Amino acid sequence: MNIPCARTPSFSFPFSERRCLTTFCSPAQPSKKKKEKVIVISGPTGAGKSRLALELAKKLNGEIISADSVQVYRGLNIGSAKPSTSDRNEVAHHLLDILHPSEEYSAGQFYEDARKATNEILANQHVPIVTGGTGLYLRWYMYGKPDVPKSSMEISSEVFSELMHLQERGKWDEAVELVVNAGDPRARSVPYNNWYRLRRSLEIVRSSGSPPSSFTVPYDAFREQVEMNGGVVKDLDYDFICLFLSGPRIDLYRAIDLRCEEMLMETEGLLSEASWLLDIGLRPSTNSATRAIGYRQAMEYLLSCRDAKSCSAEGFFDFLSEFQKASRNFAKRQMTWFRNEAIYHWLDATRPIKEVIDFVCDVYHDETGTGRVVVPEKLKMKKDVNGRQETYELKSYRPRNKLFNRDCDCHPILEWVWRTQCQPDGVGH
Numbered sequence: 001m002n003i004p005c006a007r008t009p010s011f012s013f014p015f016s017e018r019r020c021l022t023t024f025c026s027p028a029q030p031s032k033k034k035k036e037k038v039i040v041i042s043g044p045t046g047a048g049k050s051r052l053a054l055e056l057a058k059k060l061n062g063e064i065i066s067a068d069s070v071q072v073y074r075g076l077n078i079g080s081a082k083p084s085t086s087d088r089n090e091v092a093h094h095l096l097d098i099l100h101p102s103e104e105y106s107a108g109q110f111y112e113d114a115r116k117a118t119n120e121i122l123a124n125q126h127v128p129i130v131t132g133g134t135g136l137y138l139r140w141y142m143y144g145k146p147d148v149p150k151s152s153m154e155i156s157s158e159v160f161s162e163l164m165h166l167q168e169r170g171k172w173d174e175a176v177e178l179v180v181n182a183g184d185p186r187a188r189s190v191p192y193n194n195w196y197r198l199r200r201s202l203e204i205v206r207s208s209g210s211p212p213s214s215f216t217v218p219y220d221a222f223r224e225q226v227e228m229n230g231g232v233v234k235d236l237d238y239d240f241i242c243l244f245l246s247g248p249r250i251d252l253y254r255a256i257d258l259r260c261e262e263m264l265m266e267t268e269g270l271l272s273e274a275s276w277l278l279d280i281g282l283r284p285s286t287n288s289a290t291r292a293i294g295y296r297q298a299m300e301y302l303l304s305c306r307d308a309k310s311c312s313a314e315g316f317f318d319f320l321s322e323f324q325k326a327s328r329n330f331a332k333r334q335m336t337w338f339r340n341e342a343i344y345h346w347l348d349a350t351r352p353i354k355e356v357i358d359f360v361c362d363v364y365h366d367e368t369g370t371g372r373v374v375v376p377e378k379l380k381m382k383k384d385v386n387g388r389q390e391t392y393e394l395k396s397y398r399p400r401n402k403l404f405n406r407d408c409d410c411h412p413i414l415e416w417v418w419r420t421q422c423q424p425d426g427v428g429h
Contacts, residue, residue, distance in 0.1 A: 038241070040138060040240055040344075054090075067137045069292070076292070078270045078273055079295050101290070184213075185211070193291070240343065242343045242344045301319035316410045
């Protein structure tokens with residue numbers, strides 16, 4: 001009997017579709033010319049920043065630049081909560097679907113791509129709206145990237161070959177010591193299996209004779225100015241209006257847990273995308289795409305099913321729990337990161353969206369030239385946890401699933417996993 005095969009996204013992806021960009025960065029220089037305004041919207045995963053950006057773009061004649069490290073990849077739609085086709089038809093979006101999942105992407109590349117997109121949008125007399133939750137991308141986008149020398153093709157090829165030899169044999173610790181001995185002692189702090197960062201560090205050392213930490217980061221030069229002037233920075237290339245959309249942590253956690261469930265409800269959802277990544281030869285945590293939250297856990301779960309040639313409700317619920325926990329922890333890290341970014345104004349995501357949109361539009365159209373943003377009390381979101389009760393609720397938080405409560409709720413998913421992952425004719429097709 002022929003077993004139906006797993007459906008995988010039917011795309012044809014050239015590996016080198018990205019354009020060569022030639023925008024260069026150094027700390028921005030003061031200019032007498034009136035600066036163009038750029039709206040930057042961030043927030044933890046699940047807070048509603050994409051919806052806010054979309055509605056603002058409609059009202060302000062804007063275009064959206066995605067600052068999401070996963071949405072750059074073609075075929076990774078559900079797990080990255082990529083804007084729908086109808087949303088993209090309604091409002092122009094940039095930096096979506098520009099890479100194959102086997103390719104790497106970095107904050108430096110994002111700087112180049114996002115600045116180019118910004119200039120194109122402004123040239124069309126539209127409003128650039130940058131939105132996403134990848135903090136380092138946004139920091140470099142606004143303040144500039146370190147002036148690190150570019151590696152020659154010879155050095156890049158040599159480093160790639162040298163470390164790929166170790167990567168294929170799973171020799172992470174040996175690779176780290178290689179980079180440390182080459183001249184970068186901080187290589188020991190690189191997250192496990194982040195081969196891209198390890199390669200980039202070795203390229204910099206061999207190209208310049210110095211470790212990455214020896215190069216000035218433009219953000220450091222601006223940080224004191226930002227903190228002393230209440231979030232106002234006068235020497236950046238654009239007049240940035242920076243907003244961080246968030247809500248009460250417990251409400252946010254519940255929304256994240258539900259979103260994780262929704263991504264797994266359909267067999268053509270996150271699990272199908274993770275299966276496709278495995279089928280094209282990728283493995284969990286081996287590059288930027290496969291380290292992404294959701295995809296890593298889903299790939300690990302499907303691999304375990306393939307290896308055991310079986311699946312169970314218990315295994316599925318364990319996977320769902322890990323996915324939800326990783327997503328909540330990511331939101332917590334995002335809030336910690338942006339809490340220290342004084343240039344952002346925190347807005348309450350629980351307020352009616354019309355109130356938030358009207359406020360942002362007023363700020364955008366303000367011509368006083370002070371650069372100061374005063375958030376109305378009713379729209380303000382506090383940055384820190386308040387009171388014993390909230391602290392207790394966060395510490396004792398447990399997910400309460402709405403879609404997957406009983407074993408029978410996951411039977412359609414397990415049927416799909418059994419048919420497409422556990423049968424010889426199902427895997428790899």
